[in-house]
Amino acid sequence: MDELRNRPCLAGCSYCEQALDAHRGLKLFFGFDSYRSYGGEPLQENAVKAAIANKSLLAIFPTGGGKSITFQVPALMSGENVKGLTVVISPLQSLMKDQVDNLEKAGITEAVTINGLLDPIERAKSFERVEDGSASILYISPESLRSRSIEHILLGRKIVRFVIDEAHCFSAWGQDFRVDYLYIGDFIKAIREKKNLAEDIPVSCFTATAKQKVIEDIQAYFKDKLSIDLEVFSSNATRTNLTYKVIQKTNQEEKYNTLRNLIEQKVCPTIVYVSRTRRAYELAERLTKDGYLAKPYHGKMDKKEKSENQDAFIDGEVAIMVATSAFGMGVDKKDVGMVIHYEISDSLENYIQEAGRAGRDEQITADCYILYCEDDLDKHFALLNQTKINIKEIQQIWKAIKDITRFRMTVSQSALEIAKKAGWDESIGEIEMRVKLQFLRWKSRVIFDGARICQGFLRTASFAEMHRKLLKE
Numbered sequence: 001m002d003e004l005r006n007r008p009c010l011a012g013c014s015y016c017e018q019a020l021d022a023h024r025g026l027k028l029f030f031g032f033d034s035y036r037s038y039g040g041e042p043l044q045e046n047a048v049k050a051a052i053a054n055k056s057l058l059a060i061f062p063t064g065g066g067k068s069i070t071f072q073v074p075a076l077m078s079g080e081n082v083k084g085l086t087v088v089i090s091p092l093q094s095l096m097k098d099q100v101d102n103l104e105k106a107g108i109t110e111a112v113t114i115n116g117l118l119d120p121i122e123r124a125k126s127f128e129r130v131e132d133g134s135a136s137i138l139y140i141s142p143e144s145l146r147s148r149s150i151e152h153i154l155l156g157r158k159i160v161r162f163v164i165d166e167a168h169c170f171s172a173w174g175q176d177f178r179v180d181y182l183y184i185g186d187f188i189k190a191i192r193e194k195k196n197l198a199e200d201i202p203v204s205c206f207t208a209t210a211k212q213k214v215i216e217d218i219q220a221y222f223k224d225k226l227s228i229d230l231e232v233f234s235s236n237a238t239r240t241n242l243t244y245k246v247i248q249k250t251n252q253e254e255k256y257n258t259l260r261n262l263i264e265q266k267v268c269p270t271i272v273y274v275s276r277t278r279r280a281y282e283l284a285e286r287l288t289k290d291g292y293l294a295k296p297y298h299g300k301m302d303k304k305e306k307s308e309n310q311d312a313f314i315d316g317e318v319a320i321m322v323a324t325s326a327f328g329m330g331v332d333k334k335d336v337g338m339v340i341h342y343e344i345s346d347s348l349e350n351y352i353q354e355a356g357r358a359g360r361d362e363q364i365t366a367d368c369y370i371l372y373c374e375d376d377l378d379k380h381f382a383l384l385n386q387t388k389i390n391i392k393e394i395q396q397i398w399k400a401i402k403d404i405t406r407f408r409m410t411v412s413q414s415a416l417e418i419a420k421k422a423g424w425d426e427s428i429g430e431i432e433m434r435v436k437l438q439f440l441r442w443k444s445r446v447i448f449d450g451a452r453i454c455q456g457f458l459r460t461a462s463f464a465e466m467h468r469k470l471l472k473e
């Protein structure tokens with residue numbers, strides 16, 4: 001059935017032109033005439049076509065870049081053609097229901113979710129719909145893959161594809177590494193073996209992170225685990241309609257005046273980014289007092305105020321949004337003409353994302369400004385310095401780990417416990433933060449690199465050698 005109905009053959013074949021055509025699928029399920037392109041590149045369409053051709057792929061989509069449709073169209077087509085099931089693995093449980101609801105609003109009822117937030121009746125209903133074949137898209141969390149009942153229902157269906165959302169969670173280089181992700185490959189392998197399949201089950205990975213290290217990690221993971229090569233779909237389109245400019249000022253007052261000037265010079269929807277929630281309020285208030293229509297937005301705001309302010313900006317009632325980096329996720333406002341960083345982003349990746357919210361409409365020219373004073377930078381470096389650990393501290397930690405593991409093969413200790421054992425001064429106020437930010441990050445590297453290094457070194461080399469190697473790594 002799959003060979004007959006789910007494999008494109010020759011150009012000009014009338015079956016394929018009907019059942020396996022990317023454009024027809026888009027029109028049929030979502031009513032759209034064309035796919036979105038990025039800087040003239042048909043990224044969405046190319047990724048859909050690759051999925052229809054049963055290829056495995058890694059797609060790097062900008063946030064809010066129409067990612068869902070890219071896997072939903074081929075999934076719904078396979079559902080129709082061969083009653084196939086597409087399993088979508090996502091760490092964001094609360095968003096799964098939104099996705100299913102959004103599809104229902106579009107008249108598509110083939111998607112279900114099974115996750116920890118469902119009540120037993122909803123859960124039973126989802127199970128039933130996967131089992132009876134009426135569901136063709138299943139959203140689950142990576143943790144659910146450990147459940148026997150999930151494995152059981154999946155073995156009963158023809159799985160046409162595993163879609164893995166937020167695929168940067170595979171990478172120890174990403175900020176959001178998740179141990180549960182490392183089980184996904186084993187799970188897919190087990191399904192394949194238990195069903196005695198001759199061919200791979202194709203995989204689609206999606207991420208908004210374009211970091212080279214992260215991409216390599218994801219590719220290497222699937223190559224190692226499943227011998228699958230992922231074809232990469234990414235937009236390297238340069239945003240030609242954006243202009244970047246950095247303006248240095250000697251004090252905060254001058255910075256504010258420059259902000260006012262910029263707003264006066266170009267009347268357009270504007271996002272002003274700040275780094276702290278309190279600052280979002282202060283600055284929005286000050287601008288309002290000075291006669292500009294501005295609203296604040298930050299992650300800790302209550303939901304109602306958040307969506308009111310966001311809607312006011314999107315609908316154009318308010319021209320200026322003073323926001324922290326929390327603003328922008330899933331916001332698709334095309335006519336933002338200016339993004340002004342009143343305070344500096346905490347990383348280059350975040351800066352690119354935030355500045356990139358200007359000029360979504362490629363017809364307008366948009367400006368991206370960074371306003372800064374020398375002491376803004378000091379603030380950043382102060383934060384960084386607080387979280388740095390020195391060689392002496394690394395030595396202390398290693399000694400502590402050695403002591404703890406002297407008589408045991410495995411131990412389970414929190415970072416803080418190890419830090420205490422290492423004699424770190426508990427009275428230091430920021431120890432919690434240092435441990436959390438730096439040491440935890442370091443520890444997660446150690447799990448990988450350390451395990452690898454230690455394997456080779458523990459038996460043969462001295463502590464000093466191991467230590468040197470660790471520092472070098």
Ligand SMILES: [Zn+2]
Pocket residue numbers: 007008009010013014015016017
């Ligand atoms: Zn054909």
